[in-house]
Amino acid sequence: xxxxxxxxxxxxxxxCPFPLNNLPxxxxxHGAAAPHCGVAIGDQILDVTAMEAAGLLPLxxxxxxxxxxxxxxxxxxxxxxxRLRIMLFGFLAEGSELKAQIEPFLHPQAGARxxxxxxxxxxxxxxxxxxxxxxxxxxxxxxxNALPPxxxxxxxGYNGRASSVVVSGSxxxxxxxQLKGPDDAAPRFAPCLRFDHELEMGAxxxxxxxxxxxxSVAEADAMIFGYVLLNDWSARDIQAxxxxxxxxxxxxxxxxxxxxxxxxxxxxxxxRTTTPAREKPLLPYLHEPGPMLYDIELEVELxxxxxxxxxxxxxxxxxxxxxxxxxxxxxxxxxxxxxxxxLIGSGTISGPERGNRxxxxxxxxxxxxxxxxEDGQSRSFLExxxxxxxxxxxxxxxxxxxxxxxxxxxxxxxxxxxxx
Amino acid sequence: xxxxxxxxxxxxxxxCPFPLNNLPxxxxxHGAAAPHCGVAIGDQILDVTAMEAAGLLPLxxxxxxxxxxxxxxxxxxxxxxxRLRIMLFGFLAEGSELKAQIEPFLHPQAGARxxxxxxxxxxxxxxxxxxxxxxxxxxxxxxxNALPPxxxxxxxGYNGRASSVVVSGSxxxxxxxQLKGPDDAAPRFAPCLRFDHELEMGAxxxxxxxxxxxxSVAEADAMIFGYVLLNDWSARDIQAxxxxxxxxxxxxxxxxxxxxxxxxxxxxxxxRTTTPAREKPLLPYLHEPGPMLYDIELEVELxxxxxxxxxxxxxxxxxxxxxxxxxxxxxxxxxxxxxxxxLIGSGTISGPERGNRxxxxxxxxxxxxxxxxEDGQSRSFLExxxxxxxxxxxxxxxxxxxxxxxxxxxxxxxxxxxxx
Numbered sequence: 100x101x102x103x104x105x106x107x108x109x110x111x112x113x114x115c116p117f118p119l120n121n122l123p124x125x126x127x128x129h130g131a132a133a134p135h136c137g138v139a140i141g142d143q144i145l146d147v148t149a150m151e152a153a154g155l156l157p158l159x160x161x162x163x164x165x166x167x168x169x170x171x172x173x174x175x176x177x178x179x180x181x182r183l184r185i186m187l188f189g190f191l192a193e194g195s196e197l198k199a200q201i202e203p204f205l206h207p208q209a210g211a212r213x214x215x216x217x218x219x220x221x222x223x224x225x226x227x228x229x230x231x232x233x234x235x236x237x238x239x240x241x242x243x244n245a246l247p248p249x250x251x252x253x254x255x256g257y258n259g260r261a262s263s264v265v266v267s268g269s270x271x272x273x274x275x276x277q278l279k280g281p282d283d284a285a286p287r288f289a290p291c292l293r294f295d296h297e298l299e300m301g302a303x304x305x306x307x308x309x310x311x312x313x314x315s316v317a318e319a320d321a322m323i324f325g326y327v328l329l330n331d332w333s334a335r336d337i338q339a340x341x342x343x344x345x346x347x348x349x350x351x352x353x354x355x356x357x358x359x360x361x362x363x364x365x366x367x368x369x370x371r372t373t374t375p376a377r378e379k380p381l382l383p384y385l386h387e388p389g390p391m392l393y394d395i396e397l398e399v400e401l402x403x404x405x406x407x408x409x410x411x412x413x414x415x416x417x418x419x420x421x422x423x424x425x426x427x428x429x430x431x432x433x434x435x436x437x438x439x440x441x442l443i444g445s446g447t448i449s450g451p452e453r454g455n456r457x458x459x460x461x462x463x464x465x466x467x468x469x470x471x472x473e474d475g476q477s478r479s480f481l482e483x484x485x486x487x488x489x490x491x492x493x494x495x496x497x498x499x500x501x502x503x504x505x506x507x508x509x510x511x512x513x514x515x516x517x518x519x
Numbered sequence: 520x521x522x523x524x525x526x527x528x529x530x531x532x533x534x535c536p537f538p539l540n541n542l543p544x545x546x547x548x549h550g551a552a553a554p555h556c557g558v559a560i561g562d563q564i565l566d567v568t569a570m571e572a573a574g575l576l577p578l579x580x581x582x583x584x585x586x587x588x589x590x591x592x593x594x595x596x597x598x599x600x601x602r603l604r605i606m607l608f609g610f611l612a613e614g615s616e617l618k619a620q621i622e623p624f625l626h627p628q629a630g631a632r633x634x635x636x637x638x639x640x641x642x643x644x645x646x647x648x649x650x651x652x653x654x655x656x657x658x659x660x661x662x663x664n665a666l667p668p669x670x671x672x673x674x675x676g677y678n679g680r681a682s683s684v685v686v687s688g689s690x691x692x693x694x695x696x697q698l699k700g701p702d703d704a705a706p707r708f709a710p711c712l713r714f715d716h717e718l719e720m721g722a723x724x725x726x727x728x729x730x731x732x733x734x735s736v737a738e739a740d741a742m743i744f745g746y747v748l749l750n751d752w753s754a755r756d757i758q759a760x761x762x763x764x765x766x767x768x769x770x771x772x773x774x775x776x777x778x779x780x781x782x783x784x785x786x787x788x789x790x791r792t793t794t795p796a797r798e799k800p801l802l803p804y805l806h807e808p809g810p811m812l813y814d815i816e817l818e819v820e821l822x823x824x825x826x827x828x829x830x831x832x833x834x835x836x837x838x839x840x841x842x843x844x845x846x847x848x849x850x851x852x853x854x855x856x857x858x859x860x861x862l863i864g865s866g867t868i869s870g871p872e873r874g875n876r877x878x879x880x881x882x883x884x885x886x887x888x889x890x891x892x893e894d895g896q897s898r899s900f901l902e903x904x905x906x907x908x909x910x911x912x913x914x915x916x917x918x919x920x921x922x923x924x925x926x927x928x929x930x931x932x933x934x935x936x937x938x939x
Contacts (some may be wrong), residue, residue, distance in 0.1 A: 257765040258678035345677040346766020352855035435696040435772035458717040
């Protein structure tokens with residue numbers, strides 16, 4: 100698929116993450132204006148809320164973009180998602196006679212404030228990266244028992260906390276929690292000492308499923324509206340003490356950051372790729388009818404306060420053992436209903452080499468092998484004022500697809516969390 | 520606290536669960552009418568949505584009861600919760616001059632259809648019953664290692680699935696899932712064979728907390744609007760295979776039933792009682808400034824198809840080791856924001872004796888000691904067409920407070936969950 104040319108010159112640059120082929124969905128505002136739904140194109144944002152209000156974007160019988168969230172559009176279903184995409188081609192393609200009509204609805208990305216692109220109904224996080232699961236398992240149980248017995252059969256996941264999902268750019272405050280080292284006589288309540296990131300992709304569920312009715316992998320894939328970058332901030336010391344027997348809880352509840360733009364499934368179609376070879380056969384309900392992963396290059400960048408940005412990991416979404424469609428299908432096996440706006444985290448995406456690891460826990464091997472940074476600094480876990488940035492990129496034929504940076508700065512813990 | 524008399528005679532019967540002292544909040548409809556917010560009084564339901572629309576119930580500057588859910592009223596905060604209660608006293612108390620004005624807003628409970636009383640924002644389930652944790656731990660790890668090391672320090676909880684919460688009276692279909700016995704070579708996908716109930720109370724969160732800001736136990740208590748009965752249906756065989764390392768997932772996602780009525784915290788005040796003696800000192804952030812549990816008698820009734828109802832367990836909410844306020848305070852330690860409409864499950868409530876056990880898993884000791892029923896039947900786990908009913912009761916001075924039955928019938932599994 101080659102680049103589709105737009106009359107907006109900035110969209111046609113080969114390294115612009117927002118060509119006409121992309122058209123990702125976000126929510127933006129300028130100054131004191133109310134947040135609107137917008138679509139990124141080149142270095143601009145097209146205000147589709149205002150276009151719909153002006154009668155220029157008749158997507159459905161009722162307005163669907165008059166709230167500062169994409170849930171209304173998502174609820175309309177795949178035919179309307181496609182309608183929007185085709186209409187935007189009509190407005191923005193090179194030579195369109197509609198150029199003058201929509202130029203007033205373009206706003207520069209520079210200076211725009213980005214908001215959460217959708218209202219998160221529920222958030223589920225998986226553990227579906229083969230290398231991550233193996234690395235973490237090796238640290239805790241040794242290489243021979245690294246993978247839990249169910250791992251090659253079940254996309255292992257747990258319910259997270261939707262209220263903790265924030266948009267890129269939100270600061271993240273180091274949490275307090277119960278900590279207890281293996282040699283401590285009793286736990287203490289203190290700020291987290293092993294604060295970490297997790298490089299993930301998130302699938303945004305655009306269509307619901309019915310209570311009591313499992314969905315197939317093909318049906319699950321069709322329910323996905325698009326994908327975001329996702330950083331599941333994690334407090335490793337809180338996690339170690341709390342997670343048995345019912346799984347991670349407060350260790351994962353401080354914040355989960357997502358990219359400002361949802362890249363639609365349609366924009367990602369040219370980048371579909373298969374999951375890796377199965378090490379054990381999957382049960383039929385998890386069989387994929389076609390390629391369900393995407394070739395998305397990923398990187399993690401760390402910027403110490405006053406220091407220079409440094410890429411600390413590079414990997415690819417195609418490293419996942421389970422696709423989002425498989426995870427979603429598994430999620431409904433019990434009859435669990437899915438909702439418009441559900442967010443499905445992939446699990447940490449690591450690759451086979453040290454430079455491919457998607458968390459500090461893996462990069463520093465639990466703190467045993469601190470990561471050396473420029474300027475003589477090193478990191479076992481994240482330090483206060485560190486800025487973490489995730490980036491994702493699909494390379495097309497003469498164009499690229501991006502998600503916008505997914506970034507956050509670690510603020511110091513509150514000195515007294517109960518002071519008012 | 521003696522009974523408060525109403526001009527509605529049925530509310531003054533000593534065994535009526537809905538005297539003027541109670542005034543629980545539900546959502547009801549008759550025939551094809553739209554669901555309205557209602558308050559139970561005697562054998563009637565007072566249509567407070569219609570009263571507010573008629574200008575008879577000026578609770579706030581804006582209408583707060585014009586949606587079929589109590590979230591709007593809850594979001595107003597404790598002063599408005601109290602305002603409603605006092606105004607309803609004014610309408611319903613013996614001798615009220617307003618009797619004639621509100622009689623048209625009373626509808627018989629008989630024949631009313633009850634709906635979910637509030638929109639569940641997020642659902643968290645805890646594991647805070649000492650006897651339940653000990654029983655389950657003994658079955659899996661032996662009596663000496665029954666309690667996990669963190670259990671006496673942390674109210675252990677996990678995030679559940681809000682979309683699975685249903686109101687009493689909803690049928691519950693036996694789920695499919697991945698099953699693997701310890702001697703099986705590989706898992707299979709099949710209907711659950713060990714389907715179970717869990718007797719719990721649920722705390723309904725009526726006020727939000729801020730992201731990044733933990734709340735104290737006292738603040739947490741003040742955020743609770745009221746309590747419901749809660750049955751967390753559980754697939755024990757799915758749970759056994761899936762739950763390591765990240766906790767229960769699909770085993771708990773089929774359904775969670777709650778009672779049709781939210782009994783407000785205010786109605787429960789006379790029944791406050793303390794948590795049991797601490798076996799190990801708690802960290803200060805979990806200290807309770809006063810009694811935070813409630814004396815609520817609980818029972819579980821099983822009705823086989825065509826058989827008679829039989830009470831299979833009796834216990835009391837005061838058996839919990841941690842209160843809902845402690846659970847909620849812990850839930851915010853990481854900075855996790857709470858929302859209006861969050862639901863906090865207590866964990867299974869068992870007592871010290873066999874007859875006090877709140878799940879079939881415990882009653883039949885993992886299936887090893889099947890429970891003998893009348894008519895020569897026995898149960899290791901729930902069978903198709905079994906009806907399970909939870910009841911809760913506070914005994915006041917000449918009156919009782921009830922929640923309405925929390926009931927559900929187990930439907931057989933779908934023969935092919937992917938047939939369309």
